Amino acid sequence: MAKRRAAGEFELIAAYFRPLAEGHAGALELADDAALLDVAPGRRLVVTADTIVAGVHFFPDDPPDLIARKLLRVNLSDLAAMGARPLAYLLGLALPKEAGAEWLEAFCRGLGADQEEFGLALIGGDTVATPGPTTLTLTALGEAVPGEELRRSGAKAGDLVFVSGTIGDAVLGLEARRGGLEALQGTLREHVLGRYHLPRPRLELGMRLRGVAHAALDISDGLVGDLAHVCAASGVGAVIAWPKVPLSEAARRAVEADPALVPALLAGGDDYELLFTAAAEAKEEIAALARELALPLSEVGHITEGRDVRVIDAEGCEIEVEQLGYRHF
Ligand code: ADP
Ligand code: MG
DSSP, X not given: OOOOOOHHHHHHIIIIIHHHHTTOGGGGGGOSSSEEEXXXXXXXXXXXXXXXXXXXXXXXXXXXXXXXXXXXXXXXXHHHHHTOEEEEEEEEEEEOTTOOHHHHHHHHHHHHHHHHHHTOEEEEEEEEEOSSSOEEEEEEEEEEOTTOOOOSTTOOTTOEEEEESOSSHHHHHHHHHTTOOTTOOHHHHHHHHHHHHSOOOOHHHHHHTTTTOSEEEEOSSOHHHHHHHHHHHHTOEEEEEGGXXXXXXXXXXXXXXXXXXXXXXXXXXXXXXXXXXXXXXXXXXXXXXXXXHTOOEEEEEEEESSSOEEEEOTTSOBOOOOOOSOOOO
């Protein structure tokens, strides 16, 4: 279920949908991870939606409970990227006739497990039949402290760039799910498959980054492509040092076996880690937060005054990362 985005998709949004958002400041010009909606003084809703399609974002024969949990988690990841706390969600299902009780039972079992884990409930939605592939939409509602949301637009030249967890596992998991990456076996293979099927929305981290991070988003498109989104929103550039990019043991082994995988790890989507920028003075505070949350927070580069995002290797040579995302249109 790669959360895929493309240049064409952004052009469509800019051309057709952005004009409809004009006049609503909380739409954030349809260019952030979620929208903000003031509901009462001091109370602000954070709203995000994602749609996934069988054969495009997930394999039709994926276990239904895993499809459901990933659908919920990719939305929770957008709430995390805003520093929001989850409240509730709505579910829109377009199901082919073949989707029987067994599929739905497993799908709802998955949702039930994750509702409990993340502390939210289903509050509405819609269910229709379709002659096309299974198409699932989830809208998540969260709450943020007004003015303290994490936005994509606050990165400043000189900021350090941090990422949570490890990078590139999910794109390896997708490759393994397709039957590739035979070099990766046993627990290492299970690790990347798990990272692909079941992302971990970094909700606690997002909330704790309020007042610390200058800009943040969740990595759904890939490290380089998503950093480019932060840079575009903030009017800055960035340099990433490949040797600083945190890799799991599985990813390290995969790259050792095939160094040509490096650009794929830098550009591959679906990790759902948080990327954020912060002042160099916040380094100690961020290290302390990493210890407290038992979650690695790695400095991978810094923000520049330019406009481009570059990746350099151990020798300072630029690594070309061509494919920044999947093209829907
Ligand atoms: P994310 O990966 O964080 O979920 P997306 O790439 O899916 O973000 O969307 C980028 C931005 O475009 C978001 O602010 C989203 O709300 C907006 N967007 C995407 N499609 C539409 C649409 N059809 N109508 C309105 N806004 C949209
Ligand atoms: Mg996002």
